[in-house]
Amino acid sequence: xxxxxxxxxxxxxxxxxxxxxxxxxxxxxxxxxxxxxVAAYLVRGTADGSLxxxxxxxxxxxxxGYGIGLALGVPLGVLxxxxxxxxxxxxxxALGLQTLPSVCWVPLAILWxxxxxxxxxxxxxxxxxxxxxxxxxxxxxxxxxxxxxAARTMGSRGLHALLFVTLPAGLxxxxxxxxxxxxxxxxxxxxxxxxxxxxxxxxxxxxxxxxRELHAMDQVLGVMLLVVAVGxxxxxxxxxxxxxxxxxxxxxxx
Amino acid sequence: MSAEGTALAPxxxxxxxxxxxxxxxxxxxxxxxxxxxxxxxxxxxxxxxxGPSGCGKSTLLNLVAGLEFPDRGEVLVDGAPVAGPGPxxxxxxxxxxxxxxxxxxxxxxxxxxxxxxxxxxxxxERARALLERVGLGEFLHASVHELSGGMRQRVALARALTAExxxxxxxxxxxxxDALTREQFYGDLQRLWQRSRRTIVLVTHNVREAxxxxxxxxxxxxxxxxxxxxxxxxxxxxxxxxxxEIAEVAGRILRTLKSHLAREDGGPEPAAP
Numbered sequence: 001x002x003x004x005x006x007x008x009x010x011x012x013x014x015x016x017x018x019x020x021x022x023x024x025x026x027x028x029x030x031x032x033x034x035x036x037x038v039a040a041y042l043v044r045g046t047a048d049g050s051l052x053x054x055x056x057x058x059x060x061x062x063x064x065g066y067g068i069g070l071a072l073g074v075p076l077g078v079l080x081x082x083x084x085x086x087x088x089x090x091x092x093x094a095l096g097l098q099t100l101p102s103v104c105w106v107p108l109a110i111l112w113x114x115x116x117x118x119x120x121x122x123x124x125x126x127x128x129x130x131x132x133x134x135x136x137x138x139x140x141x142x143x144x145x146x147x148x149x150a151a152r153t154m155g156s157r158g159l160h161a162l163l164f165v166t167l168p169a170g171l172x173x174x175x176x177x178x179x180x181x182x183x184x185x186x187x188x189x190x191x192x193x194x195x196x197x198x199x200x201x202x203x204x205x206x207x208x209x210x211x212r213e214l215h216a217m218d219q220v221l222g223v224m225l226l227v228v229a230v231g232x233x234x235x236x237x238x239x240x241x242x243x244x245x246x247x248x249x250x251x252x253x254x
Numbered sequence: 255m256s257a258e259g260t261a262l263a264p265x266x267x268x269x270x271x272x273x274x275x276x277x278x279x280x281x282x283x284x285x286x287x288x289x290x291x292x293x294x295x296x297x298x299x300x301x302x303x304x305g306p307s308g309c310g311k312s313t314l315l316n317l318v319a320g321l322e323f324p325d326r327g328e329v330l331v332d333g334a335p336v337a338g339p340g341p342x343x344x345x346x347x348x349x350x351x352x353x354x355x356x357x358x359x360x361x362x363x364x365x366x367x368x369x370x371x372x373x374x375x376x377x378x379e380r381a382r383a384l385l386e387r388v389g390l391g392e393f394l395h396a397s398v399h400e401l402s403g404g405m406r407q408r409v410a411l412a413r414a415l416t417a418e419x420x421x422x423x424x425x426x427x428x429x430x431x432d433a434l435t436r437e438q439f440y441g442d443l444q445r446l447w448q449r450s451r452r453t454i455v456l457v458t459h460n461v462r463e464a465x466x467x468x469x470x471x472x473x474x475x476x477x478x479x480x481x482x483x484x485x486x487x488x489x490x491x492x493x494x495x496x497x498x499e500i501a502e503v504a505g506r507i508l509r510t511l512k513s514h515l516a517r518e519d520g521g522p523e524p525a526a527p
Contacts, residue, residue: 150351152339153319154417155368164364168355250354251399 033218038225041218050207051226058189058203059230061117065124066185073129073181074174077136078162091137094130102127102188106195117200120192127188128181135177139170172243172250179239186231204230267330268453269295269318269421274327275478276313287313289478290327295421298451302464304507305474306515311457314479315423318455319345331421341369341417346424350410352398358409359385359394365416384412389442404435411446424456428463437495440466444492461511462504466495471507475514482514483507 017035024034045051080091105123113119143166151157151165167174193205204223211219271293277286287310295301303311316322317329320339329336331343352361362381366372372380385394388408398406407427414422428436444467447454458464464471465487473483485507489499 146347146349146351147353149321150345150347150353151364152321153341153343153345154365154413155339155341156364160368165353168353171355249397249399 030215030217033221037218038221041216041222042225045219045222050202051222054202054204054207054223055226055230057201058193058205061120061193061201061203062124062185062189065121065189066128066182068121068125069128069181069185070132070178072125073132073177074136076129077133077177078140078167080133081137081140087137090133094133094137097126098130098134102184103191103195105188106192109192110196115196115198117198119196120189120198123192123196124185124189128185131184132177132181135180136170136174139173139177140166142173143169172246172252175239175243175246179235179243182234182239183231186234190227267294268297268299268332269293269455270328270330270333271314271317272328272330274314274317274324274329276310276317276322276324278313286478288317288324289480291474291479291481293472293481295453295455298453300447300454300467300469301456302468302471303455303457303474304459304461304464304471304511305479306476306511307459309474309476310479311459311474312425314474315345315425315455315457318421319343319423321345342419343421343423344414344417344419346407346410346414346422346427348426348429350403350406352406352409352413354398357395357397358390358401358405361398361409362412362416365413369417380416381412384415385409387415387446388412402435404431404439407431407439419452421453421455424454426458427456428458428460436463440495441492443467448491461507462495462500465489465500465504465507466493466497473507473511473514483510 021034021036024032025037042051076090076094080087080094102123105126106119109119109122113122147165147169148161151161156165189203190205190208193203194209197206197209204227208220208223208227211217211223271291274288274291275286276288277284279285291314293301303314305311313322317324318331318336320336320343336343353364356364359378359381362384363377366377366381382391382394385391388411390405390408390412393401393405396405398409401409407430410427428439431439440463456464456467461471465485468487471485471487472481473485474480475482485503487503489497489503493500
């Protein structure tokens with residue numbers, strides 16, 4: 001059964017590659033290069049260090065911006081879950097701004113911070129914070145009251161109860177929020193890097209942007225593939241297993 | 255201490271409920287859960303509260319735990335009104351309420367960490383000793399989802415004992431367990447109580463369980479809950495759940511309970527045997 005499914009998948013992608021190779025390069029090579037050329041670019045880019053260098057710069061920005069988003073989102077989510085005035089004000093702000101695609105923040109970020117590293121971090125953080133905040137809010141609200149009662153009878157209250165009971169109890173939802181926040185951060189950064197041309201560092205988005213400027217379609221497609229790969233590794237390889245393990249341990253999954 | 259109390263209870267009351275009433279809102283309606291409940295529990299006594307479902311047994315326990323407060327009347331522990339939850343009154347809940355993010359010993363340590371007077375170096379040893387005492391010495395590092403219902407309840411008991419409570423409150427702690435595990439628990443709990451002589455207040459809807467465990471069985475009426483009858487149980491310990499004498503006493507109590515229920519108009523569903 002499992003082997004059969006793997007065969008299906010491999011056959012599909014092999015056929016897709018073959019079809020791409022067959023169709024591409026018929027007069028429109030500069031618009032639709034064959035996979036071999038994209039692969040050649042990936043090898044070249046890896047060998048000369050430009051791809052890994054860009055990936056490294058991008059990852060640095062992502063972690064920093066995402067970290068800022070988490071550092072703001074977690075306490076804000078606790079605040080809106082615990083204090084009704086905060087829920088009626090900040091909670092609505094989060095609900096509204098979460099619907100705003102983060103690329104819409106880019107013009108504002110450029111005007112405020114210029115073509116700078118700060119503009120990029122701002123877009124990533126602002127793209128992350130609302131989803132995390134709403135997830136933490138939901139997590140805190142969904143904690144079974146029995147845990148808090150048990151903790152109170154043992155003398156736990158206030159900050160202790162928040163840090164050692166409420167937040168761990170809500171961890172399954174918090175982690176789902178972190179995962180979603182990461183997906184938003186990744187999309188935000190790609191959008192921002194395409195628009196913000198920082199002299200200080202050359203990220204994947206900028207590599208993509210200059211691929212377009214130079215009509216280097218093999219570069220554009222190659223970088224796109226790398227962006228997909230990074231996204232997949234983080235989501236499927238990192239977040240999904242952690243989330244699954246926590247859900248099982250917390251007794252939320254069968 | 256009032257003069258009337260001395261005649262009733264063998265010692266000074268560890269716990270006293272004086273004319274306690276409690277109402278709460280349910281689906282927009284005000285429901286009187288407890289009305290004018292009077293109860294005295296002596297130091298070291300094992301009291302079982304029995305009553306039909308929804309008679310406010312758990313509410314009563316929550317009042318003693320300090321998780322809720324009476325609308326009228328007073329809950330006194332050692333003569334002082336209960337102002338909130340405190341480690342001298344820990345609760346064993348029906349579904350154990352263990353923290354799934356901690357291991358068995360982690361749960362016990364959680365309780366110990368909240369006791370400033372327990373030195374850090376001693377915590378590990380004490381947690382281990384407590385788990386060994388409830389028969390889980392081999393499952394120290396098991397995570398909660400790996401433990402059976404009975405084992406979870408044992409961990410919860412160990413955790414409740416970390417605070418060295420002078421009153422142990424138990425809210426239908428065996429209701430979710432299978433019959434065999436439950437009967438084993440009855441023996442263990444009696445041994446534990448005989449050794450430490452803590453005051454225990456146990457809430458149950460199982461009359462035979464109450465007779466098997468308690469020095470005294472207090473019968474609560476259907477909503478609003480009121481103390482309608484008390485039975486002293488002076489069978490020798492440790493008692494076995496399947497003893498004939500227990501069935502006899504339980505039968506007598508059940509008949510009383512049924513007659514009380516029949517007297518109340520409408521007659522809510524009778525208690526489970």
